[in-house]
Amino acid sequence: MGLQTVVAQPPQAVRHAVAIPSEYAEGAEHGLSRRIIANRFEEETRNMMDKLGHWTLRTSQDVEIEVSETPRLLDPANPRLAQIPGGGEESGTRLVIVDEHVEEIFGQRIREYFSTRGAQVSYLTLPAGDEHKTIDNVLRIASRFNEIGTERTGTPPIVMGGGVVQDVAGLAATLYRRGIPYVRVPTTLLGQIDGSVSAKNGVNFEGFRNRLGTFNPPPVTLIDRTLIASLPERQVQSGLGEALKMALIKDAELFRLLEEYGPDLVSERLQDTGPRTSGPEAGRQVMHRAITGMAEELEKNLWERDLLRIVDYGHTFSPAVEMRALPDLLHGEAVAMGCLFCAVISAHRGLLSQEDLDRIVGCVRRMGLHPSHPMFSDVALLRKGLADTVRHRGGAQHLTLLTDIGQTVFVEDLTDSEIDGAAHWMGAL
Numbered sequence: 075m076g077l078q079t080v081v082a083q084p085p086q087a088v089r090h091a092v093a094i095p096s097e098y099a100e101g102a103e104h105g106l107s108r109r110i111i112a113n114r115f116e117e118e119t120r121n122m123m124d125k126l127g128h129w130t131l132r133t134s135q136d137v138e139i140e141v142s143e144t145p146r147l148l149d150p151a152n153p154r155l156a157q158i159p160g161g162g163e164e165s166g167t168r169l170v171i172v173d174e175h176v177e178e179i180f181g182q183r184i185r186e187y188f189s190t191r192g193a194q195v196s197y198l199t200l201p202a203g204d205e206h207k208t209i210d211n212v213l214r215i216a217s218r219f220n221e222i223g224t225e226r227t228g229t230p231p232i233v234m235g236g237g238v239v240q241d242v243a244g245l246a247a248t249l250y251r252r253g254i255p256y257v258r259v260p261t262t263l264l265g266q267i268d269g270s271v272s273a274k275n276g277v278n279f280e281g282f283r284n285r286l287g288t289f290n291p292p293p294v295t296l297i298d299r300t301l302i303a304s305l306p307e308r309q310v311q312s313g314l315g316e317a318l319k320m321a322l323i324k325d326a327e328l329f330r331l332l333e334e335y336g337p338d339l340v341s342e343r344l345q346d347t348g349p350r351t352s353g354p355e356a357g358r359q360v361m362h363r364a365i366t367g368m369a370e371e372l373e374k375n376l377w378e379r380d381l382l383r384i385v386d387y388g389h390t391f392s393p394a395v396e397m398r399a400l401p402d403l404l405h406g407e408a409v410a411m412g413c414l415f416c417a418v419i420s421a422h423r424g425l426l427s428q429e430d431l432d433r434i435v436g437c438v439r440r441m442g443l444h445p446s447h448p449m450f451s452d453v454a455l456l457r458k459g460l461a462d463t464v465r466h467r468g469g470a471q472h473l474t475l476l477t478d479i480g481q482t483v484f485v486e487d488l489t490d491s492e493i494d495g496a497a498h499w500m501g502a503l
């Protein structure tokens with residue numbers, strides 16, 4: 075039966091062109107009104123549908139993500155790191171994935187830990203840095219899973235390192251056998267306060283940040299704050315860039331801590347060892363407040379069904395800048411600049427006071443971060459970056475701006491001239 079498209083007068087429920095078989099269309103030639111033809115077609119289709127099978131599968135998934143502070147994680151007396159999430163039995167060799175600096179600093183302790191505990195493990199070291207957040211490295215991990223016989227559930231890999239190795243290994247775990255559990259041990263400040271509660275993984279692709287990735291939260295993430303004591307200052311500052319984001323969008327007290335203790339947090343690597351911060355335990359508070367804020371935001375929207383996300387603050391223009399500047403700008407450095415850029419737009423709109431804007435610039439500087447980079451004055455790059463972010467946000471700007479420190483509003487009407495104004499301001503810093 076040939077099909078021919080006839081634009082019928084839509085009956086109540088039919089609002090568009092209906093494909094009507096040719097014998098009905100022929101009826102039109104015999105003077106039947108299009109309305110009658112369409113009704114007859116609908117009725118016959120309905121009769122036929124009664125005899126056709128129809129299946130709808132509805133399911134939901136309970137997800138529990140444990141993020142636990144675990145002191146003395148590498149002490150062989152502490153069983154936590156070797157445990158199988160959910161308490162299952164270990165049934166073969168587990169892959170321990172680290173990056174090259176983690177290997178350098180902790181490799182020996184990690185080996186001692188597993189050998190003392192008699193755990194069957196194999197090691198894989200990946201190159202460090204965002205430029206190695208690639209699909210090739212995902213495949214390297216998958217090959218090692220094959221080599222050592224990684225199972226569906228009994229041999230969950232353990233990933234120790236910063237956000238890069240977490241993202242790469244997380245994607246490998248989600249692809250392998252269509253998804254295996256793994257244990258996440260973040261060893262950077264950024265990884266501990268931001269990536270630690272995230273369900274996302276990903277790799278950069280064709281010059282775009284996190285263009286390939288999935289949602290696959292590991293069941294267990296273990297945080298030992300002492301592991302970040304060996305971080306270079308610059309990496310601590312970069313991590314504080316994400317803490318600043320969290321402070322600006324929802325936690326004025328966190329902002330106050332960053333403002334007051336910024337330099338100490340950096341020099342002490344949040345260990346609360348110095349005379350000034352050991353009293354109020356600024357390091358512990360900053361870490362706890364940042365994780366709590368992120369967990370609150372992600373728990374209600376883990377799969378990002380809602381693309382209005384305040385945690386994307388500072389991540390609107392920064393992805394384009396960060397990728398163009400690679401490897402010169404670290405993720406948290408670009409995010410801090412992205413936060414400031416949107417604070418400037420907020421102030422130019424009269425949403426944020428000049429005094430608050432000055433406090434934000436001061437805070438960024440106190441944490442040892444640069445408030446700007448020449449690329450944040452590159453108007454063409456910023457506009458292109460926004461266009462791609464809009465595609466990422468389902469075609470809307472969904473731009474978070476500040477109305478106060480710790481208070482936000484979404485806008486959808488940012489103009490090119492506002493971008494130009496903020497870019498000019500950043501260039502004058």
Ligand SMILES: NC(=O)c1ccc[n+]([C@@H]2O[C@H](COP(=O)([O-])OP(=O)(O)OC[C@H]3O[C@@H](n4cnc5c(N)ncnc54)[C@H](O)[C@@H]3O)[C@@H](O)[C@H]2O)c1
Pocket residue numbers: 173174175176179202203204207235236237238239241261262263264265268269270272273274275276284301302303304305306309312313405406
């Ligand atoms: N999936 C998510 O939700 C999520 C969240 C935040 C960030 N990220 C991603 O994370 C990446 C940034 O993470 P990052 O800042 O941790 O960078 P990173 O992973 O590159 O680590 C930074 C550097 O610190 C080194 N290092 C790691 N632990 C160390 C330690 N304890 N002592 C000394 N050196 C150590 C690493 O080898 C690396 O050279 C970005 O690609 C970002 O997109 C992902």
Ligand SMILES: O=C(CO)[C@@H](O)[C@H](O)[C@H](O)[C@H](O)COP(=O)(O)O
Pocket residue numbers: 268274276283284316385386387389466
């Ligand atoms: O950088 C990241 C995740 O990579 C987080 O800090 C952040 O909170 C958000 O998840 C990002 O804004 C969105 O990341 P993405 O969807 O662009 O990968």
Ligand SMILES: [Co+2]
Pocket residue numbers: 268316389405409
């Ligand atoms: Co980020």
